[in-house]
Amino acid sequence: MIPAAFDYHQPGTLAEALKLLKEHGNEAKVLSGGMSLLPMLKLRLASFEHLVDINRVPGLDYIKEKGGNLCIGAMTRQATLERSDVIKSKFPILADAVPLIADPLVRNRGTIGGNVANGDPGNDQPAIMIALGATYVAQGSKERTVAANQFYKGLYDTALARNEILTEIRIPMPPARSGGAYTKLKRKTGDFAVAAAAVQVTLGKNGAIESARIALTNAGLTPVEAVDAGKYLSGKMPDDKTLMEAAKMAAAKSSPSADVRGSVEYKKEMARVLTARALKSAVQRAGAN
C-alpha cells in the first residue's frame, strides 16, 4: 500500500518546523515516529498535502528531572522510555505500560509525543498522563501548557492548534508513599486495548488514600477520567471492598463501542476488573500493608 502523494519537509530546527505549519495550515501534519500516521496514510484513512517531519529537530529527545517534574521531550522513543532508570524506579505506571505498547520494533520508532498528541483513544499514554496529572507543552507563536485532562476533545481532536507542536510532557514527581499501575487487556501483541486502566495513588501517613486518579484507555472517544471514583477513594483506607467499589464507579464512566474486541457489556466489565487490579497494585506499590 502506498500513501497518496504529499510534499515532505525535513526542518532542522523547531522554528523552521513551526514556520512550515503556519505556512501550510490545515494541509500540514507533523510526522514524529510515524507509527500511527504512516499506516493511516497507507490505508488512505487520512491524507495531507504536507508532512512536516520533526525527527531531525534537535533537542526534543530527553528525559530529565527539573523543577519538581519529570520532563520528557516529545521525540523520546518508546524504546528509550522502556530502558530508562528513572521510569523504572519512580513511574511504575509507565514501566507497566511501555512494554505493552505495540511491539519492540514499533517502539524503536514510536514516540511519547506522538502517542499523547495523536488523539486516538486506543493509545495508552493519554490515560496514564491524566492519572499522573501531567501537562503538555505546546509551541506555537508562543509557548503554552495544557493539562493532560483538558487536552482531549474528541476522536483525533485535541487542544493542540494546527500551528502548534507538542514539545514536552511534564509529569510532577510523585510524593513519598505514591504508587501507580497500568493494567491492559489485549488480544495479541500489537493490538490496541480491549480495555485498560491507569491508576496513580498517594497514601497519607495513617495509610489512608490521600489522593487517587483513575483514567481509562479505549473507553470512549477520548481517554476517560473517572473523577468520581478518585474522589470517592480520597480519605478512605485502601481495603478490598473500597477499591472494588471505586472500580465499579470508574467502569460506569466508560462508554466503549462494540467492535471485534468485544461487546459494550464485556468491555465495561473488563474496565472494572482492570481498574480493580490496577488500584490494588498501585496501593501496594505506594506501601500499603
Add this chain to the structure above:
Amino acid sequence: MAKHKISVTINGAVREAEVESRLLLVHLIRENFAMTGTHVGCDTSHCGACTVHLDGQPVKSCTVLAVQADGCKITTVEGLEQGGKLHAVQEGFTEKHGLQCGFCTPGMLMTTSALLERNKNPSELEIRQAISGNLCRCTGYVNIVNAVQYAAEKMR
C-alpha cells in the same frame, strides 16, 4: 510534488536514489536497489517480515519513508553475511531448523541479530519478547528460540 535526492549507506555501500516523498523504505530497498531479501508481508506494520536495521535499530521498513532514511546506515539481511561467512543467527536458523517456508526469516534474522548485539545472553522470555513483533506462521517459534540460543552461544 517534488522528488528528493537521497543517499544511504546500505550494507556498507553508498547508494543514491531520486525518490517520491511517499516511497516506503522497503520499496526503495526492493525496487530501486533490487535487494529482495527484505520481504513485504502484511504491509501494515504488524508482521515484521520487512525488518531492517536503520542506524543499528531494527525497524519495520514498510512504515518508514525512504526519504527519512537519507544519510542513514541501513543493514538488510543481505548484509549479515561477512566475507562468505554466515552470521551466527543465520547459522543458528540453519542448524536448529528455525524456519519452514522462510517468508518471515529475513525479519527474524534482523530482529534477533540486533537483540544479540544488545544482550549477549538472552533468556527464552527475552528472545520471545524481542521477536513479538515478528510473526511466523509455520514453526510455532520453538525452533526459532533454539536458533537464537545457538547463535548467542556461538557469539559469546
